[in-house]
Amino acid sequence: MPDYAYKAADANGAVVKGIKYANNERELAVSIKATGLHLLEANETKTQQFLKSLEGFSIGGISRRTLVEFSNNMGVMFRAGVPLINALDELRQDQDSKFFQKVLAGIIADIQAGDSLADAMGKRPAVFPRLYVSVVQIGENTGGLDRVFFDLARHYKRIDDLVKNVRKAMAYPAFVVLALIVAAFVFLTLVFPPLFQLLEDFKVPLPMVTRVVMAVSSALRDHWLLFLVGLVVLVGGFFTARKFPATKYYIDWVELNFPGIRNVFIQLRLAFFMRYLSMVLTAGMDILRGLELAIESVNNMVIQEGLRAAREKVIGGEFLSKALRQLPFIPNMVTRMISIGEEAGNLPDQMEYVADYYNEELERRIAMALALLEPILLFLLAGLALALVMGVLLPLYNLVSQLSTGVGTGTNL
Numbered sequence: 001m002p003d004y005a006y007k008a009a010d011a012n013g014a015v016v017k018g019i020k021y022a023n024n025e026r027e028l029a030v031s032i033k034a035t036g037l038h039l040l041e042a043n044e045t046k047t048q049q050f051l052k053s054l055e056g057f058s059i060g061g062i063s064r065r066t067l068v069e070f071s072n073n074m075g076v077m078f079r080a081g082v083p084l085i086n087a088l089d090e091l092r093q094d095q096d097s098k099f100f101q102k103v104l105a106g107i108i109a110d111i112q113a114g115d116s117l118a119d120a121m122g123k124r125p126a127v128f129p130r131l132y133v134s135v136v137q138i139g140e141n142t143g144g145l146d147r148v149f150f151d152l153a154r155h156y157k158r159i160d161d162l163v164k165n166v167r168k169a170m171a172y173p174a175f176v177v178l179a180l181i182v183a184a185f186v187f188l189t190l191v192f193p194p195l196f197q198l199l200e201d202f203k204v205p206l207p208m209v210t211r212v213v214m215a216v217s218s219a220l221r222d223h224w225l226l227f228l229v230g231l232v233v234l235v236g237g238f239f240t241a242r243k244f245p246a247t248k249y250y251i252d253w254v255e256l257n258f259p260g261i262r263n264v265f266i267q268l269r270l271a272f273f274m275r276y277l278s279m280v281l282t283a284g285m286d287i288l289r290g291l292e293l294a295i296e297s298v299n300n301m302v303i304q305e306g307l308r309a310a311r312e313k314v315i316g317g318e319f320l321s322k323a324l325r326q327l328p329f330i331p332n333m334v335t336r337m338i339s340i341g342e343e344a345g346n347l348p349d350q351m352e353y354v355a356d357y358y359n360e361e362l363e364r365r366i367a368m369a370l371a372l373l374e375p376i377l378l379f380l381l382a383g384l385a386l387a388l389v390m391g392v393l394l395p396l397y398n399l400v401s402q403l404s405t406g407v408g409t410g411t412n413l
Contacts, residue, residue: 004028004044008037015040062100062127064160068153070100075149084117103127116140131276131293138283148283155279162271162359169366176377180384187388188217189224199395206395213391245301252300256329264365266329269300271358273307274334278351287347288315303329320347333357 006028008016016037020028029039070091077087085108092104103124110120118137121128128136132152139148196214199206206214220227241247255265277294281287291311298304310323321339324330334354341350 004042006032006042007040008032009040010037062097062103064156064163066097066100067128067132068157068160071149071153071156075146075153078146078149085111100127117145129297131280131297134285134289134293135280135283138280138285142284151279151282155275158275158355158359159272162268162362165363165366166268173373173377176381180377180381184384184388185220185224188213189221192217192388192392193221195392195396199399202399207391209387210391210395213388249301252302255300256302264362265300266303266331267358267362267365269298269303270330270334271355271362273298273303274351274355274358278348278355281348281351287320291320306330 004025005019006017008018010016020031025042028042032039073091073094074087077090082090088104088108088111092101092108095101095104106124107117107120110123111117115123116137118133118140121136122130122133135148135152136145139145192213196217199210238251242251256262258265273294276297277290280290280293285293288311291307291314295304295307295311298307306327306329307324310320310327313323313326314320319339319342321335321342324338325332325335337350337354338347341347344350
């Protein structure tokens with residue numbers, strides 16, 4: 001229930017100001033009249049206006065899952081014969097996101113003003129990607145919007161599943177590494193320093209491992225804020241660098257040349273490219289326009305550069321398979337399958353097959369990596385724990401030995 005700042009007049013004409021809660025101005029007027037006053041003016045308070053403005057605010061558009069559900073529901077609506085405006089309005093009312101409700105309301109208003117569905121979506125690139133809008137436009141031109149929306153839902157669901165699988169695979173090692181760092185920080189800054197002070201007071205000879213652990217502990221205790229700021233700057237700098245083409249290009253180059261994981265990144269990027277290109281070709285888009293949009297979906301500038309060079313060769317008359325064969329990061333299996341698709345006239349099906357194959361291959365690689373990563377992490381954890389414990393136990397053992405020797409001989413330490 002909003003609150004209103006109001007002005008009202010009493011029977012003598014004196015103006016009274018105040019703030020009152022009401023569902024709307026009509027209810028406010030009735031409430032004011034019940035107190036013997038006559039409402040002159042009412043406005044929602046600035047706080048209420050600010051909160052209202054936040055209802056339609058969102059960072060980064062909508063989730064991929066929301067886009068999948070919207071696309072699938074649109075396909076169902078069109079297949080059932082529901083008119084466009086009615087379908088959009090029904091979905092708008094069912095949305096939990098205030099931001100997406102506002103987006104759909106704007107699309108309805110644009111369509112009623114004369115825009116096509118694709119044009120209205122194209123005005124909101126933060127929500128509907130360029131490729132999504134182009135496929136919807138094809139559906140409008142061919143009269144197959146129901147099929148197009150089902151294809152979009154299926155496509156984005158596969159992309160969402162792939163991204164979730166990659167993130168799920170990264171979650172376990174990230175959690176273990178974070179727990180390892182936190183445990184080491186607690187021991188080095190809180191648990192071990194009193195023991196180190198005790199060893200210094202008794203002038204116990206310290207082995208090299210203890211001196212190293214003491215130096216790290218001292219540095220963390222005295223400069224922990226500097227380390228924290230450095231870590232934040234490092235992580236922030238990495239993500240900032242990825243926003244600038246000049247630096248992102250070199251980061252992407254390292255991604256494709258990093259030993260051990262380069263094949264995973266190549267398969268991941270190519271799976272996206274093949275999936276997008278298959279979808280737009282199935283929708284009826286020509287190969288050149290489809291390549292242009294599919295290349296934009298690849299989040300690696302080095303691969304984009306190579307694919308754009310291949311597209312130029314296709315414009316010059318070469319087959320796509322031959323143009324791609326000249327790129328060093330394109331596996332032979334990909335070019336063979338594309339060549340078969342070009343000869344048989346089922347290029348979208350062959351690309352869909354390659355994308356599915358890469359998805360399965362990525363899942364297999366991720367499972368193998370996790371199986372290999374678990375013992376490596378356990379080994380690192382055991383090694384760090386051993387180094388920390390030995391760094392403290394060895395001099396403590398020497399101290400106990402000295403104390404025992406001193407007590408046995410009756411000398412004072």
